[in-house]
Amino acid sequence: MINFGKVAVLLGGHSAEREVSLKSGAAVLAALQKSGVDAHAFDPAERDIHALRDEKFDRVFIALHGRFGEDGTVQGALELMDIPYTGSGVLASALAMDKWRTKLVWQAAKLPIPEFEMLTEQSDWQAVVKRLGLPLFVKPANEGSSVGISKVKREEDLQAAYLAAAKHDKLVIAERFVGGGEYTVAILNGRALAVIKIEPANEFYDYESKYLRDDTRYLCPCGLSAEQEAEMQQLAQQGFAVIGGQGWGRVDFLRDEQGKAYLLEVNTSPGMTDHSLVPMAATQAGINFEQLVLQILESAHVG
Ligand SMILES: Nc1ncnc2c1ncn2[C@@H]1O[C@H](COP(=O)(O)OP(=O)(O)O)[C@@H](O)[C@H]1O
Ligand SMILES: [Mg+2]
Numbered sequence: 001m002i003n004f005g006k007v008a009v010l011l012g013g014h015s016a017e018r019e020v021s022l023k024s025g026a027a028v029l030a031a032l033q034k035s036g037v038d039a040h041a042f043d044p045a046e047r048d049i050h051a052l053r054d055e056k057f058d059r060v061f062i063a064l065h066g067r068f069g070e071d072g073t074v075q076g077a078l079e080l081m082d083i084p085y086t087g088s089g090v091l092a093s094a095l096a097m098d099k100w101r102t103k104l105v106w107q108a109a110k111l112p113i114p115e116f117e118m119l120t121e122q123s124d125w126q127a128v129v130k131r132l133g134l135p136l137f138v139k140p141a142n143e144g145s146s147v148g149i150s151k152v153k154r155e156e157d158l159q160a161a162y163l164a165a166a167k168h169d170k171l172v173i174a175e176r177f178v179g180g181g182e183y184t185v186a187i188l189n190g191r192a193l194a195v196i197k198i199e200p201a202n203e204f205y206d207y208e209s210k211y212l213r214d215d216t217r218y219l220c221p222c223g224l225s226a227e228q229e230a231e232m233q234q235l236a237q238q239g240f241a242v243i244g245g246q247g248w249g250r251v252d253f254l255r256d257e258q259g260k261a262y263l264l265e266v267n268t269s270p271g272m273t274d275h276s277l278v279p280m281a282a283t284q285a286g287i288n289f290e291q292l293v294l295q296i297l298e299s300a301h302v303g
Contacts, residue, residue, distance in 0.1 A: 001035070001036070001294070004058065004059050004297060005038065006038050006055075006056060007032060007037055007038060007039040007059045007060070007061060007297065008040055008057045008059070009025050009028050009039055009040070009041055009060075009061045009063055010025070010042050010044060010060055010061065010063060010069065011025020011026065011028075011041055011042070011043055011063045012045050013044050014044070015066030015067040015068055015069055015070075016143075016145065017066035018045070020065055020273070021063060021064050023273045024065070024271050024273055024276070025041060025063035025064075025272075026041075027272055027273050027274055027289070028063045028293050031292075031293040031294075032061070032294075034290055035290050035294055037294075042060075044064070044074065049074065050081070052078075052081060053081045053083065057083060058083070058084075059085070059297065060085040060086065060300070061085075061086050061300070062074065062085055062087050063269070063272055065269055065271070066145075067097075069269065070097060070267075071094055071097040072089075072093035072097075075089055079302055085300055085301070085302070086296050086300050087246065087247045087248060087249065087269055087296070088247065089244065089246055089303065091244050092243050092244035092245045092246065093269075095243050095244070096243055096245070096249075096266040096268045097142060098141055098142055099139065099141045099173060099265055100173055101141075105243055106239060106263055111235065111238060111239055111242065112235070112261065112263060113262055113263050113264075114176045114177075114254065114264075115132060115175070116173050117131065117132070117174055118171065119172045119173065120172075121162075126155060129155045129158065132176045133176060134154070134155070135151050135152055135153045135177045136158075136174055136175060136176060136177055137149065137151055137152070137174070137175040137177060137204075138150050138152055138162055138164075138173070139165055139173055139175065140166070140169035140171065141169050141172065142168070142171065143169060145207055145210060145211070146205060146207045146210060148164055148167060149165070149204075150165070151177070151203065151204055158174075178254035178256050178262050179254075179256065180256045180257045180258070181197060181199075181255045182200070182205060182255075183197050183222060183224075183253040184198060184250055184251065184252045186248070186249075186250050186278040186281040187236060187245065187248055188278075188287075188292070188295060188296070189247065189295060189298075189299050192236045192237050193278075193284065193285050194220055194222070194281050194284040194285065195220070195224060195232050195233065196219065196220040196277050196280060196281055197223055198216065198219075199216065199217040199218075201213045201215040201217075218277065218280060220281060220284050221284070231261065235251075235253070235261055235263060236253070239251050239263045243266060246299070246301065247301070248270075248278065248296050249266055249267060249268045250266070250267040250270040250277060250278055251266050272293075279292060
């Protein structure tokens with residue numbers, strides 16, 4: 001095995017997803033230690049990030065989610081300290097946090113995305129409904145965990161949905177409803193792993209069905225034909241590459257009733273608990289959790 005030197009696992013942090021990150025980080029730390037790596041927990045909410053340099057850490061495994069961890073800021077600090085870290089760099093991390101700009105990039109690359117438009121206080125709600133149809137989705141460009149998202153079924157509810165989303169972000173998007181199922185594809189060192197189908201317990205994959213309910217179903221194998229699965233994997237690799245993703249991540253998809261796949265969003269620092277989706281897809285490829293964590297750590301880089 002490679003000698004990784006002294007490794008910090010970044011976990012917790014200041015984001016709304018702190019609790020999930022503490023779980024991801026604990027699982028990663030335990031796996032690294034089990035493999036004999038000199039790994040230590042490091043919570044940037046409790047300590048100055050520069051201690052990583054002063055304490056001579058050789059590598060960092062980023063198990064932070066959300067702002068100040070998944071958004072390019074921590075990546076930038078690590079670049080300046082010249083400490084290799086896992087996952088995407090500054091640009092892809094920041095870009096993937098912004099759903100609107102991610103969509104613009106994918107659109108320019110001619111990748112399939114659900115039709116969308118920006119909403120403002122002055123939007124003509126009737127015209128939006130006419131263009132996108134009902135139901136439609138309204139979401140803040142920069143939150144995660146389904147916070148501030150609504151499925152709008154009636155035109156008269158659109159403005160309230162806008163205001164709810166605008167509480168979380170200045171940028172609010174309306175999106176055409178794509179209703180043929182939800183899928184996710186893990187990327188590991190340039191390779192797309194098996195597709196997972198997500199069957200939310202609620203009407204859509206909202207906060208409750210993500211974190212609070214245990215009856216959301218995750219299917220792997222996902223039930224698509226080999227050809228359809230390969231097509232989605234290819235799109236995942238392209239979608240990840242176009243935003244400049246590195247190392248590992250997860251690309252989420254929707255399918256319509258005709259079976260056309262649409263890119264939904266990229267997670268550049270996905271969950272790593274033993275219940276998380278990337279570990280689930282890795283298992284399907286014969287990669288256990290310890291091996292997965294080592295493979296991610298191997299790809300640590302600066303720049
Ligand atoms: N255009 C859409 N059509 C159908 N369902 C959607 C659409 N956009 C979002 N959803 C549902 O809402 C969930 C959360 O939306 P998403 O854009 O992934 O935001 P988040 O970053 O909060 O996860 C998705 O997992 C899906 O269940
Ligand atoms: Mg999502």
